[in-house]
Amino acid sequence: MSSPPGEPRRIGYLYILPALVVYGAFLLYPLGRAVHLSLFEWDGITLGKFVGLSNYADVVRDAGLRAAFGHALVLIVFYAVLPVLIGLVLATVLQRARVRGLGFFRTIVFLPQVIAMVVVAVAWRHIYAPDGPLNDVLRAIGLDSLARGWLGDYAFALPAVGVIGTWFETGLVTVLLLAGMARIPAERYEAARLDGAGPVAEFFAVVLPAVRGEIAVAVTLTVIAALRTFDLVYVTTSGGPGTSTSVPSYEVYHRAFELGQVGSAAAIGVCLTMLIFAITLGVNRLADRSTA
Amino acid sequence: MKKTIVAALALSLTATACTPGSGSSSGPASAPSSVRTDAAALGQVELTVWDQEVRGGQAAQMTAQIKAFEAKYPNIKIKRVSRSFDDLKTTLRLALSGNDAPDVVQANNGRSDMGEFVKAGQLVPLDKWASAYKWGERYPDSVLQYSRYSADGKTFGEGNLYGLPQVGEVVGIYYNKTKVAKPPASWAEFEAELDKAKQAGDVPLQFGNLDKWPAIHVFGTVLDNYALPDQITKLAFGRPGATWTTPEKQQAAEVLVSWADNGYFPKGFNGQGYDPAWQEFGKGKGTFLIAGTWLQADLQKALGDKVGFMLPPGTKSVTGGTGLPFGITNKSKNPDAAAAYINFITSPDAMKTLTSTGNLPIADIAAQQAPAGLAGDIFKGFGTAVDSGLLVPYLDYATPTMYDTIGAALQDLLAKKATPQQFLDKLEADYSKFAGK
Numbered sequence: 089m090s091s092p093p094g095e096p097r098r099i100g101y102l103y104i105l106p107a108l109v110v111y112g113a114f115l116l117y118p119l120g121r122a123v124h125l126s127l128f129e130w131d132g133i134t135l136g137k138f139v140g141l142s143n144y145a146d147v148v149r150d151a152g153l154r155a156a157f158g159h160a161l162v163l164i165v166f167y168a169v170l171p172v173l174i175g176l177v178l179a180t181v182l183q184r185a186r187v188r189g190l191g192f193f194r195t196i197v198f199l200p201q202v203i204a205m206v207v208v209a210v211a212w213r214h215i216y217a218p219d220g221p222l223n224d225v226l227r228a229i230g231l232d233s234l235a236r237g238w239l240g241d242y243a244f245a246l247p248a249v250g251v252i253g254t255w256f257e258t259g260l261v262t263v264l265l266l267a268g269m270a271r272i273p274a275e276r277y278e279a280a281r282l283d284g285a286g287p288v289a290e291f292f293a294v295v296l297p298a299v300r301g302e303i304a305v306a307v308t309l310t311v312i313a314a315l316r317t318f319d320l321v322y323v324t325t326s327g328g329p330g331t332s333t334s335v336p337s338y339e340v341y342h343r344a345f346e347l348g349q350v351g352s353a354a355a356i357g358v359c360l361t362m363l364i365f366a367i368t369l370g371v372n373r374l375a376d377r378s379t380a
Numbered sequence: 381m382k383k384t385i386v387a388a389l390a391l392s393l394t395a396t397a398c399t400p401g402s403g404s405s406s407g408p409a410s411a412p413s414s415v416r417t418d419a420a421a422l423g424q425v426e427l428t429v430w431d432q433e434v435r436g437g438q439a440a441q442m443t444a445q446i447k448a449f450e451a452k453y454p455n456i457k458i459k460r461v462s463r464s465f466d467d468l469k470t471t472l473r474l475a476l477s478g479n480d481a482p483d484v485v486q487a488n489n490g491r492s493d494m495g496e497f498v499k500a501g502q503l504v505p506l507d508k509w510a511s512a513y514k515w516g517e518r519y520p521d522s523v524l525q526y527s528r529y530s531a532d533g534k535t536f537g538e539g540n541l542y543g544l545p546q547v548g549e550v551v552g553i554y555y556n557k558t559k560v561a562k563p564p565a566s567w568a569e570f571e572a573e574l575d576k577a578k579q580a581g582d583v584p585l586q587f588g589n590l591d592k593w594p595a596i597h598v599f600g601t602v603l604d605n606y607a608l609p610d611q612i613t614k615l616a617f618g619r620p621g622a623t624w625t626t627p628e629k630q631q632a633a634e635v636l637v638s639w640a641d642n643g644y645f646p647k648g649f650n651g652q653g654y655d656p657a658w659q660e661f662g663k664g665k666g667t668f669l670i671a672g673t674w675l676q677a678d679l680q681k682a683l684g685d686k687v688g689f690m691l692p693p694g695t696k697s698v699t700g701g702t703g704l705p706f707g708i709t710n711k712s713k714n715p716d717a718a719a720a721y722i723n724f725i726t727s728p729d730a731m732k733t734l735t736s737t738g739n740l741p742i743a744d745i746a747a748q749q750a751p752a753g754l755a756g757d758i759f760k761g762f763g764t765a766v767d768s769g770l771l772v773p774y775l776d777y778a779t780p781t782m783y784d785t786i787g788a789a790l791q792d793l794l795a796k797k798a799t800p801q802q803f804l805d806k807l808e809a810d811y812s813k814f815a816g817k
Contacts (some may be wrong), residue, residue, distance in 0.1 A: 124400075125400055128399065128400055130400045130401055131401075131496060131499075132401075132473060132496075133401060133473065133476075133477055133496055133497075133499075133500040133502070134401055134499060134500045135399060135401045136399050136400040136401045138399065213590075216651065217651065217652060217653065217656060218646065218648030218649075218651055218652050235648075236648055236651065237590070237647070237648025237649065237650055237651015237652055238651055239590055239651045240589065240590055240648060240649070240650025240651025240652065240791075240795075241648075241650070241651060242795060242797060245651075325590065326591060326592050326787075327592075327784075327788075328590070328592045328650075328787070328788060328791050329650050329651075329788075329791040329792075330788045330789075330791050330792045330795075330797060331788050342784070345470060346783075347492060347780050348492055348496055348780065350400070
């Protein structure tokens, strides 16, 4: 035991080898293969044709694809920003109120997360239907003019899909934040109160700084969920009406499996991966800097 | 650690530095020069068959056919793999490029399925067996065209025969007999009935277009009233020599929009699913429903003898097609046995079995004991469509991207996001980009 574990370095690598092999085989290899495929024009069956970066050029040039990426960015608002805001309020209230049966409420709030996305989508499709519960409620309270086929409306289809995401992600964010808030020592609240802070000031001075880490995790997870949205769009709108809810992941599936444009699909996938990577890197940098 | 990742990445890249698809065979496949039809004398054969006949009457007829086939030819054993339509569509591509490919497969007619397989040489032309077994005498050309491709897979609807279907389908009009005393005999009468239903406060034409494709069938039916079969067939098979921008297509688009304007469709139809829409019709809400024969069993169950089916009255064409055709793969070691199997499941006896299990046989329709009620209407309608030569393909067959183009364009048209002119320009752009090549 002359050297610390993992020294010399060569031995150290040996320790991570099993994990690295799995990681390489199931993540790095497919990723490399996707990058490789994205350089070809390939239908999935016959011999591919090397086309260099032209698939990527098409991603930038194709107005429909640019719109799809735009829709994904709109979804970030619904999947990440709104759930974090709602989650902060919900978690603070649940935490402060010290309600009876906190566990029960936590379970209720978290419930959407344990339901398969396809089931969620089918249920909401029913809710949004022209004679669905949502329109029934609107008509019952006299807002007949607002009732519509939500998922078939050009202005409301994308927000309608987004709201499903908000409903789905809020539980996860709330539970994450509750865990973070539970770790805040009671003395800090006490100190803040002695300094004369009300509930709002206390929230900004004590709670918010303490859960920065949790917020970063929540934002990372939800942003990734927003950008890779596929099942929800596939089941609810198939990208419609027109193309007003098309998203990049749907295009990847559509091109690879329906149109037989494997190269182009791979290029979109790689772009999406890079976008997700850049955004999450940014989020984590921001969180790191502010905690340091 | 970073270095290792880079090394691993580099390794994985070099390991894959071969052109995708280079492992699979390519080039058009050719049929063997001589054909044997004496299946009993082919020796011991095992045939692997992939089909999608998994539901109700479909599954029943397939099981019966295979049992009869194995009893007649004890030397041929059928190894059947059946999957749902969606599963078949996604797995067939991989299965065909593998070395252990099935002998007989049921492949979707469209360009992105059968067309691609033909292009890759994975299906063999069936013409020699077609003449040996005289399929052409029982199957009219308007039916066989759905399984025809040129050897390079580029031309659809002409050329070699790559598959033979068992069943047919046609898009027509379901009507609620309690609301329509006498089915309209002409297009003008049909539109008058729609108006009458509107005045009576009913939903004239039940419709839900959230899934994008349902409008293709409604628009196709309207177009059938204005355009001749030859024109639509060229457009729908994506063959050069036609155009979307003619007055009769403009008229069809305008009529569709006027139907929406007149309130013939239910409110919020673009936000209503296809299934909920026909289920509403099944509950008695709505006077008419434009849909395919595939809804027969469900609507029969829902409405009993209150529902009838008719071909669009007095139209110049009728939209329809075939069930998924059965083809032979280039990897099949015994294509003669495979052809014998296909011949058996499409024989006159097989058509009888199809009828008795509640399916719509595609050939020898006149020879069948037509069932009563809704099924009888459908038998009659399909028989008329085939015999009159008015059958035209679905519009979305045209190009690999047309399904999406026309689906989205129709949603735009119906929601007034596009004028009929812009709508047709969009279809023309997709069509000419493909057919012009």
